[in-house]
Amino acid sequence: MKKKAGLITGISLSLLMLAACTDNAEDADAGADEEADTEETADEGDSDDAAGSDEEAELRVWIMETGSPEEAEDYFDRVTERFNEDYPNVSVDVQFIPWLSAHQTLVTSIAGGSAPDISELGTTWNPEFAAMGALADMDDIVADWGMEDGWVDALEEVATYDETLFGVPWYAGVRQLVYNTELFEEAGVDVPETYDDLWEVGEAIINNTDAYAYPAVGISQHFVLPKIWHFGGELAVQEENDDGEMVWVSQVDQPEAVEAVEFYTDMYKEGFVPDGALNWSVLDTRQAFAQEDLAMTIDLPPGINAMINENPDLEDKIGVAPLPGNDSNASFVGGSNLALFEQSQNKELAAEYLKLLVSDEFITEWADFTGFFPGTIDGLNDPMFSEDETLSVFSDALVEGRSYPASPSWGRFEGENLFVAPIQEIMQGSKTAQEAMDDVAERMNNAFSTE
Amino acid sequence: MNNRWLPWFLLAPALILILTLTIYPLFNTFYLSFRQYDMYSLMTGVSSWVGLSNYTETLTDPFFWTVTRNTVVFGLACVFGTMIAGLLVALLLNTKFKGSRILGIVILIPWVFPAVAGGIVWRWMFNDQYGVANYLLTQIGLTQFDGFAWFNTPWTAFTVIFFMIVWQSFPFIAVSLLAGFQTIPDTLYEAAEIDGANAWHKVTKITLPMLKPLLLILFILSTIWDFKIFDQIYVMTEGGPARGTYVLALYSWSEAFNSLNFGMASTIAMLMFVLLMFFIVIYIYFLREEKGGKPA
Secondary structure (H helix, E strand, O other): OHHHHHHHHHHHHOHHHHHHHHHHHHHOOOOHHHHOOHHHHHHHOOOOOOOOOOOOEEEEEEEEOOOOHHHHHHHHHHHHHHHHHHOOOEEEEEEEEOHHHHHHHHHHHHHOOOOOOEEEEEHHHHHHHHHHOOEOOOHHHHHHHOOOOOEOHHHHHHHEEOOEEOOEEEEEEEOEEEEEHHHHHHHOOOOOOOHHHHHHHHHHHHHHOOOEOOOOOOOOHHHHHHHHHHOOOOOEEEEEOOOOOEEEEEOOOOHHHHHHHHHHHHHHHOOOOOHHHHHOOHHHHHHHHHOOOEOEEEEOHHHHHHHHHHOHHHHHHEEEEOOOOOOOOOOEEEEEEEEEEOOOOOHHHHHHHHHHHOOHHHHHHHHHHHOOEEOEHHHHOOHHHHOOHHHHHHHHHHHHOEOOOOOOOHHHHHHOOOOOHHHHHHHHOOOOHHHHHHHHHHHHHHHHHOO | OOOOOHHHHHHHHHHHHHHHHHHHHHHHHHHHOOEEOOHHHHHHOOOEEOOOHHHHHHHOOHHHHHHHHHHHHHHHHHHHHHHHHHHHHHHHHHOOOOOHHHHHHHOOHHHHOOHHHHHHHHHHHOOOOOOHHHHHHHHOOOHHHOOOOHHHOHHHHHHHHHHHHHHHHHHHHHHHHHHHHHOOOHHHHHHHHHOOOOHHHHHHHHHHHHOHHHHHHHHHHHHHHHHOOOHHHHHHOOOOOOOOOOOHHHHHHHHHHOOOOHHHHHHHHHHHHHHHHHHHHHHHHHHHHHHHOOOO
């Protein structure tokens, strides 16, 4: 019954969508069902109980482009092959879209009624699309899977909007302190644990070596914002307004937050980085660290690999440690969720496909391939991550990590570079930390008030 | 076929193209500029009429005026920089020295260089740590440029972008003017020589006045191009530092695709359109005055 009703609404939805669907039908792996490997099914043998049907359908899946497109395609061919064992008549069309234009592409496809069935979403977009009403409620689906408690907390938090789950964590990463052991030795310093330590270590490095100390750069909100937590502040909290609704209220103008931002920009002014770092982004930071012109940086495992690729000498000199912290040292957990779209006409089939993607069988492989970590607790406990000396520093931090406020406006803040201009203004000396953060708080609250 | 309709029939392909690609977007932008059109509107197709509030909000926002000032000052600087550079190069090429043909081809390179690629190259050349610009300036003794961060202040960042724009747009001007030079009859110069004119006289009394219509068209084209510069700035500074190198085109784009505030973006686009029309009307005014004036 349910399916029929869905079909009828689907048809009435829009002609546009049908037109869009037929265009893509050709691309799907037509050959996949013949190739389906029966041996694998025998090995699996577990949960595939009731599932499986002869239903004919087409699923459209959007995934962000990766550095190695061929391997990604191969991976999804295998997922689809596995899926076709149970659903031989469903063709799956996986499209890879570039990160840079993904947000815009999703917005326009939703507006045109041609959203995909499943898409990868940057975690900060999840609340935004949920608030638009574009995503399907996943509470029951996840309960069906028995996965209610199976996700990394910080990721589940951003997938939740209005106490309903609108996406599931897929993969994620955290940044940790990465340092050059040789430069640390030269300066005669140890790994900093608090911000007082960090200041002393930074001073020692710029005084005793030729290198710069710490990436207090102009363009990286992921370096600045977690420091607000570390100094005991918050980015925004939910409070009840006069009408009894829960609304977000910015906290970045509070003393703890201002102190954190001041500390960060003081490191710039003190010369922990060159003057030009006012315009440095993460990429410039990586370059400087790779050239051994910078003793510390904050990065993800793929970033470390990129730096080693650029300068293989670095391999034996890289140390990884938790972020320094005062009140906390939580890292920002960023990554991707997978979501079902409300416009999908085959939500049940799409949910089955999604289930495969987050299964232990596939999720760890994808995480490993992208250089990130699985968004499921089971996946994270895989020895591949938990028993590796370097990676375990990151995977531990992931469990303890935090996400930015799950507000629909957050994606826009990032798009507008809301946290870049004020930091640069403080660095330029055109505003004090308090003035700059007052402005940010005002802009955040303006946005929150329209949610 | 009825003869009365035949012209329309023949015009139809061009008209349809112009209507769908130019007139419709223009009117739709005008329409959107009076509406609150955001991401929810995109989803639902519903947007509300807000009258002039987008306009009042924009026109009372000091940042809009900063951006407008940036656009006008920077745009005019680029127009004049480009015209002067183009004119000098055209005069040089017109002297027909040995190798002038090859030079004529070489100067076209910046023009055919894609704007984005050019922006990236220039950003690298002016990189504070590894850029060739600082290296050369330091080599000739200007040691204050060691590690000089060009993109730290709007003023220096705009300077770099200015040179990049001029570098990229002068070839078109130079080639157009060079073609213009060829249309001036040699007899005028010969007559002037007999009257004892020197090179300076020939340029200011013959070449430039003869080329006035061409110069005015080039001014109009440059103004249109330089007032809506987007790619080079986007690639080189993304409007930074601290939104210091925002120009109207970048501002409108950012409102639309970063803030998903399409109504406001349309308002800024309309105001930019008005600003451009203002400058173009001034040019056309000069052009008409010339035609109505006494014959040469």
